[in-house]
Amino acid sequence: MGEVLVITSGKGGVGKTTTAANIGTALSLLGKKVVIVDADIGLRNLDVVMGLENRIVYDIVDVTQGICRLKQALIKDKRYDGLYLLPAAQTKDKTAIQPKQMLALSKRLKEEFDYILIDCPAGIEQGFKNAIAGADKAIVVTAPEISAVRDADRIIGLLEANEIYNPKLIVNKVRIDMVKKGDMMDIDDMIDILAIELLGVIPDDQSIVISTNRGEPAVTDENSLAGRAFKNIAERILGNEVPFLDLDVDESFFRKFARKLGFK
Amino acid sequence: MFNMFGRGNRRDHKSKEIAKERLKLVLVHDRANVSPHFLEMIKGDIVGVIKDYIEVDEKGLEITITKTKREYDDTMVPALVANIPIKRMKYREK
Secondary structure (H helix, E strand, O other): OOEEEEEEOOOOOOOHHHHHHHHHHHHHHOOOOEEEEEOOOOOOOHHHHHOOHHHOOOOHHHHHOOOOOHHHHOEEOOOOOOEEEEOOOOOOOHHHOOHHHHHHHHHHHHHHOOEEEEEOOOOOOHHHHHHHHOOOEEEEEEOOOHHHHHHHHHHHHHHHHOOOOOOEEEEEEEOHHHHHHOOOOOHHHHHHHHOOEEEEEEEOOHHHHHHHHHOOOHHHOOOOHHHHHHHHHHHHHOOOOOOOOOOOOOOHHHHHHHHHOOOO | OHHHHOOOOHHHHOHHHHHHHHHHHHHHHHHHOOOHHHHHHHHHHHHHHHOOOEEEOHHHOEEEEEEEEOOOOOOEEEEEEEEOOEEEEOOOOO
C-alpha cells in the first residue's frame, strides 16, 4: 500500500513543480515505484519540467471521466525505472475534477505505487481542495520571503482543518550569501515562525534553470547542489537520517568562529 | 555614549529583521482570523461584563490586536488591547 504526499505552498512560483519532479525522480532512483500527479488542471507544467511533454495522450481528467483507463494515461519515464507521470489536462479547468474523484484515484494509485506525489496548484480554491483530497501527508514548499512564508502559514492551517497533520517544510531558493548579510530570513527564523518540522533546504541554484531547460531533473546531475539537497529529502522521506547540507562550504569555518564570538 | 561604537545594535536594521517583524505581525492577524465582526463581538461581550460596575463610553471604546513586549524576556508577543474610556464608576463598596 503506497503513500500519497501532496506538495503544496499556497503561493505560486516557490518551486512546487520542481520539487515534485526532483523528489519523485530521486525516489525512483532509490528503487521505489513512484507516480507524480499533476493536479494543476488548465496550467499543465510538470510534463515539461520532467521532459515528458511529447508523450502525453490522455490526462487525469480523461481518467476521472472514464474516457480512458488509468493505465493508458500513465506515462512511464523510460530514463528512470519505476517513475511515472499522470499529466494534468491543459484545456479544461479545475472544476473538471471533484475532491471525491481525486480520493478515489489516489486509492487506486496506492495499490500500484509506493509513492504518489501530487503537485498541487497555487491558491486555496478548488484546485487545492482536489489536490489534498486523497493525501496522507503534506509537504509545504516555501521561500525566504514574507509573502511565501505567510501563504505557507495559511496552507498549514488549511491542511490541519482538512485533517492532514504535521506537514513537513521545504525551504527553497535560499541564497546563503544574502542570509549571511542579514538580508534574507534564515531557516531557523522560518521554522520558528511556522512551527513545523524541516524536511529540507534547497539553495537557489542555476543548475535548476539549466536542468529545467533540458527537461532532466537536477537530481540526476551530480554537480548540482540543489540536486543533492533534493536527493537528501528523498532519503528522509524513506525514513533515513541524512544531515542537512552545508550550503556554505567555503566559509563555514568563519561562520562557526563568528558564532563563538556571539554573532549569530 | 553608545554612538561612539557606531550605530548601536545594527543588526536590528538588517532587512531580514524587518521582514521577520512584519511577518510575525501579519501572521498574528491571519491566524486569529481577526475580522471586524469578530472584534465587534468581543467588544460587545466586554461591555456586557463591565457595565454593571462601570459606565463606559461605548463610542470611544477601541479594541485591537497588536504586539507588545513581554516583560520578563523582552520578546514581542501578540496582545489584545482594549481602550475603554470610563464615564462613571457605578460600584460602591458598602
